[in-house]
Amino acid sequence: MSLPVFVVVMGVSGSGxxxxxxxxxERLQWRFQEGDDLHPHANVEKMSRGEPLTDEDREPxxxxxxxxxxxxxLAGESAVLTCSALRRxxxxxxxxxxxxxxxxxxxxxADTLRERLEHRRGHYMPASLLxxxxxxxxxxxxxxxxxxxxxxxxxxxVLAEALDALGLVEGEPR
Numbered sequence: 001m002s003l004p005v006f007v008v009v010m011g012v013s014g015s016g017x018x019x020x021x022x023x024x025x026e027r028l029q030w031r032f033q034e035g036d037d038l039h040p041h042a043n044v045e046k047m048s049r050g051e052p053l054t055d056e057d058r059e060p061x062x063x064x065x066x067x068x069x070x071x072x073x074l075a076g077e078s079a080v081l082t083c084s085a086l087r088r089x090x091x092x093x094x095x096x097x098x099x100x101x102x103x104x105x106x107x108x109x110a111d112t113l114r115e116r117l118e119h120r121r122g123h124y125m126p127a128s129l130l131x132x133x134x135x136x137x138x139x140x141x142x143x144x145x146x147x148x149x150x151x152x153x154x155x156x157x158v159l160a161e162a163l164d165a166l167g168l169v170e171g172e173p174r
Contacts, residue, residue: 003099003100004072004076004077004078004100005078005100005102005168006069006072006078006079006080006081006098006100006101006102007021007024007030007079007080007081007102007103007104007166007168008080008081008083008085008091008094008101008102008103008104008146009021009024009080009081009082009083009103009106010082010083010084010085010086010091010103010104010105010106010140010146011084011105011106011108011151012084012113012130012133012134012137013084013113013117013129013130013133014108014112014113014114014116014117014130015107015108015151016106016108016116016155016158017082017083017084017106018034018082019151019155019158020104020106020149020151020155020158020159020162021034021080021081021082022080023158023159023162024080024104024159024162024163024166024168025079025080027159028078028080028168030077030078030080031072031077032079032080033068033079033080033081033082034082035061035065035081035082035083035084038061038064038065038068039061039064040060040061040064042057043057043058043060043061047129050129052129052132052133052136055087055089058090062090062093065081065083065094066093066094066096066098069081069094069098069101070098073098073100078100084133085103086133086136086137086138087136087137087138088138088141088144091103091140091144095145101145102145102146102147103140103144103147104146104149104162104165104166105139105140105146105147105148105149106149106151107148107149107150107151108150108151108152109152110134112152113130113134114130117130146166147162147165147166148165149161149162149165
């Protein structure tokens, strides 16, 4: 049995993580997990009030993400997970002891982000927190396992580019 592969679709709120993550999971027939759903209630409440999370706030969330990935590893399942993963230490924590983790950093222009957040419905993260996320963001670096993909434009094109950049065809790494 080969080692499970985990694609962590990362980026700031409104970048298109969920759309791309769901697309990757559907195309590869892998399990999908919305990382925001793993936040403790206190974090959701804090963000709903427009308050940015601290590193301390994020610790239980990152632990929950790690536990979810570990469960998939034990089940031998490859999976896709969305997670802002804004800072290198968060990404290091997510991939610690998990060699199958690859990041897909989704990027879009600030104008597109603002527009998407202003029109988004049913999400607790207000557009007012975007500046704090952008200030916190540490882009994916060359020594981290992963790729950077622009999410500007047609979602089908973005999906195809992400799969190609990640080297994933029919669920298997190339």
